[in-house]
Amino acid sequence: QVQLVDSGGGLVQAGGSLRLSCAASGRPGSLYIMGWFRQAPGKEREFVAGIRRNGGSTGGSTFYADSVKGRFAISSDNAKNAVYLQMNSLTPEDTAVYYCAARNAIGPISAAHLYPYWGQGTQVTVST
Secondary structure, X not given: OOEEEEEOOEEEEOOXXXXXXXXXXXXXXXXXXXXXXXXXXXXXXXXXXXXXEOOOOEOEEEEEOOOOOOOEEEEEEOOOOEEEEEEOOOOHHHOEEEEEEEEOOOOOOOOHHHOOEEOOOEEEEEEO
């Protein structure tokens, strides 16, 4: 069984930055794709960013939602079984609970229903 623990959320002013972390344990070597999703109050959970890990110690192919392109960056330290989300130029619209997710199935990287493993979520609040 895989466990994901995400962290790094907090309160930040608009224009600021935060870095989220997700640590995988259990059988993390089987996790081919890792991603970040978010859910704001009253809204559905949405895809933020994903990485299709390669066989190296870091990196992979990255994918982003249009709303965060150029502001957010996902990265992976495969040796540590960790994935990160660097968030820059944050706006109040980025306020949400952010969830790390992981899977080993192929398919659209933004499809939440394909991810069997989820972190507990970390709150990100961006003030004006």
